[in-house]
């Protein structure tokens with residue numbers, strides 16, 4: 004890791020002072036913000052407008068290094084339980100197991116000496132397959148002509164004669180596919196891909212990349228085998244998705260996998276009390292939802308909320324984290 008020195012510029016210093024003041028004011032009721040990324044892009048992409056490009060990601064990491072105290076997950080959760088969190092405490096997470104965590108994020112994390120956790124969907128490791136949502140994006144991008152006609156499978160007609168039209172097609176088809184049974188979802192994806200005659204390059208981590216992340220001090224967490232909506236599965240299948248992902252990743256890194264992130268992550272919709280019990284039973288120490296907001300000492304360790312970086316600028320992202328830390 005590098006020896007990055009925090010900035011002494013006025014804005015970072017002011018933000019550190021404000022964050023420390025909030026922590027003093029809270030007197031022993033400190034909060035933790037867990038930020039959550041998915042894929043990092045080489046360049047911004049209108050079809051993936053919620054995913055930051057690597058330059059924006061670097062701005063975020065510099066801001067976190069300058070203004071906050073970024074902790075390894077196990078240190079942060081131990082400090083939370085013992086009510087000794089430092090002011091401005093942050094953890095960084097990545098979901099799904101994109102190879103961009105290795106190729107693009109890891110060099111930036113090293114530059115700023117920042118710890119992070121990567122939640123890997125184990126079934127995609129070394130599979131050469133991409134996740135269904137990325138296959139939709141890639142097919143909509145690649146299709147020629149002005150209309151995508153999926154009426155034969157009941158998925159409508161989509162005008163794609165402009166960037167805005169392609170963005171709308173991605174949103175509509177992704178929303179439609181998300182809660183379909185797996186076979187119907189795959190039929191939609193394959194019908195879409197049949198219009199393009201091509202498949203995208205692999206986007207997900209290889210086992211060697213997972214080992215490199217682990218050897219670099221990145222915590223490897225589990226995110227199921229195939230990224231299903233757990234509530235759509237039988238209890239037996241959901242339990243297998245949870246436990247088999249832990250076992251597969253432990254075999255890859257030859258170390259315990261301590262943390263779990265629920266696919267899609269909305270409590271009550273994507274997972275419920277049954278799955279929380281399964282995650283506990285599988286031996287995980289904590290689990291993470293996608294509910295927004297800070298973590299407080301009273302938070303259940305198996306439904307920890309997280310924050311996605313969807314603010315309009317790095318500055319507003321920083322202000323939101325400070326506001327959440329302030330309570």
Ligand SMILES: [Zn+2]
Nearest residue numbers: 098099266267
């Ligand atoms: Zn996910």
